[in-house]
Amino acid sequence: MPTALLLENVHPVAEQVLATAGWQVRTVPRALDEVELAAALDGVELLGIRSKTQVPATVIEKAPQLVALGAFCIGTNQIDLRAAAANGTAVFNAPFSNTRSVVEMAIAEIIALTRRLTQKDRALHDGIWDKSANGAHEVRGRTLGIVGYGNIGSQLSVVAEALGMRVLFYDTADKLALGNARRCATLDELLAEADVVTLHVDGRPGNAGMFGDAQLRRMRPGSILINLSRGFVVDHEALREHVLSGHLSGVAVDVFPTEPKAQGEPFDSILRGLPNVILTPHIGGSTEEAQEHIGMFVASKLRDYCATGTTTLSVNLPTLDLPHRPENHRLAHLHHNIPGVLARVNGVLADHGVNVEGQLLATRGDLGYVLTDVDLAYAPDVVAELAALEETVRLRVLS
Incomplete structure (x- = not known):
């Protein structure tokens, strides 16, 4: 088994x-x-x-x-x-x-930080009744800047707009704006206008350190930063300084440069204990x-x-999906993407009198992948010869 x-x-x-x-x-x-x-x-x-x-x-x-x-x-x-x-x-x-789980968490954090619920909660736990509205705002009418307009960023755009927020986004790829969202030509343009900036970029190495002191300085005074993407995207030393100086009024971080490997292990961060800062243990999609x-x-x-x-x-x-008939054998041949491989595969089959019932080839970069359905009558030598082809990366007999 x-x-x-x-x-x-x-x-x-x-x-x-x-x-x-x-x-x-x-x-x-x-x-x-x-x-x-x-x-x-x-x-x-x-x-x-x-x-x-x-x-x-x-x-x-x-x-x-x-x-x-x-x-x-x-x-x-x-x-x-x-x-x-x-x-x-x-x-x-x-x-x-x-996607939906991360979007809902982002919305929850936007509201919690904009209303300063973290500080109201902490004050009551400390026995202090603080009913002041100072620093608390509605999210309606405020501007959300989304950095990374993929599956999560685009859905967040729609939900935030339904709450009455004005939505801007920045992405290095050409993305279709949903609803009334407006694409920004540069990250700086977004940072200059947004009251809340939320990060939803992927983990490619080029995104490491993309949000440091220079980007934080360009954010509006009193704005909010949320990172639900990757821990290495944001410079936490710079982030701490901008929270302590009051330049940022709130921060939510779900991902960290170094994270514990197992449940219950100790955690530390220079962001612990800061005012109106939400720290969560990488649970955006959990x-x-x-x-x-x-x-x-x-x-x-x-x-x-x-x-x-x-x-x-x-x-x-390479992406392939060939409908399969149970009465056939299927051979899956992953190979180096060199001209003529398919002809060599079919040459082996022809030399042994094997009939091809269905076949599909796709390539991706330096790899080629071919699925071949053959009739049930073929000699074991067929598999050995296909596996021995110089271009073969992996051959599997699937049925």
């Missing part, structure tokens, strides 16, 4: 999906470091992680049997995608499943609904890839 390893408390529905499909599933409730992960992958064909476990090339190279890897989250920057592709390992993530959706979505992608070779929404392999 093939083995799958799920780390970091992936939702139990993922285990159910894979077990039903015939996989033996092992679970570990925390992230593993590089040495632990390399040892744990012995004999494992499917790996499921969340955001804490790093999967570098050094680990992937020690796991030639690893068929697929699922990131049960949005980001995949913790995985060496190029090394995974070179190993013939498909990678899938959950780009949409927790609702029961989102985690169940993610578990179902990613586990289903892993199951389908292993069973039929379907790579729809894979983040590192």
